[in-house]
Amino acid sequence: QKEVEQDPGPLSVPEGAIVSLNCTYSNSAFQYFMWYRQYSRKGPELLMYTYSSGNKEDGRFTAQVDKSSKYISLFIRDSQPSDSATYLCAMTYGNQFYFGTGTSLTVIP
Amino acid sequence: DVKVTQSSRYLVKRTGEKVFLECVQDMDHENMFWYRQDPGLGLRLIYFSYDVKMKEKGDIPEGYSVSREKKERFSLILESASTNQTSMYLCASSLGLNIQYFGAGTRLSVL
Numbered sequence: 114q115k116e117v118e119q120d121p122g123p124l125s126v127p128e129g130a131i132v133s134l135n136c137t138y139s140n141s142a143f144q145y146f147m148w149y150r151q152y153s154r155k156g157p158e159l160l161m162y163t164y165s166s167g168n169k170e171d172g173r174f175t176a177q178v179d180k181s182s183k184y185i186s187l188f189i190r191d192s193q194p195s196d197s198a199t200y201l202c203a204m205t206y207g208n209q210f211y212f213g214t215g216t217s218l219t220v221i222p
Numbered sequence: 223d224v225k226v227t228q229s230s231r232y233l234v235k236r237t238g239e240k241v242f243l244e245c246v247q248d249m250d251h252e253n254m255f256w257y258r259q260d261p262g263l264g265l266r267l268i269y270f271s272y273d274v275k276m277k278e279k280g281d282i283p284e285g286y287s288v289s290r291e292k293k294e295r296f297s298l299i300l301e302s303a304s305t306n307q308t309s310m311y312l313c314a315s316s317l318g319l320n321i322q323y324f325g326a327g328t329r330l331s332v333l
Binding site: 205 | 265272
C-alpha cells in the first residue's frame, strides 16, 4: 500500500465550479500536510499547508485535514482557467516526506 | 519569499557525458533535496542533505552523486549520463523538516 494515494484525474470542470481534490494516506504519524500547484513544465509551487487537523482558508482555496479518516482535501471556489494545473498533496513526519502523484485539473472557460 | 534557483531550465546532453545540475537557495535553509519527476511516477527522491558536506541517499540514488560545499548550494551530478536519465529534475529546500520549496525545474534530455 502506498503511503499517499491521489487520484490522477484528469479532472475537467467549467469556470466558476467548486473543485474538490483529495488524498488519502496510511500513516497516522503525519503532522504537516501541504498542497502544491504545478503548471506545465514548471516546478511545484506551495499553495497551502496545515499542521495537524482542521481547516485553513486562503482566498478561494480551503485545505481540510481529517486525521481520523486519514483524508485531506483542497477545495477551490469559483474556479478560474488560471487554476488549470496539476495539484500535488504532500505530507511529512520526522524526516520523511511523501508526495501524491498529482491530480491534473482543467478549468474550461 | 523563498527563492530556489536552478541553473538551467533545459539541457540536452549526450550519452556518457558528465552532467552538473546546480541549485541555489537564498533563505539559509539547512535541508536541500533533489528529485526527478516522470509521468505516472510522481516525485522520486534522489538525494538529500541536512547540512554542509552531509548527504543521504534517497529512493533512487543509482547513477547520481551530489555535492554540498556551501549551505546555499546543492549540486546533482550524473557521472555518465544515460538515456533513462532523461527527466525533469527538481531541487527543493526546507527550514526544518516540514515544508519544502521547489525550484522551477531542469528538463534534461539525454540523447
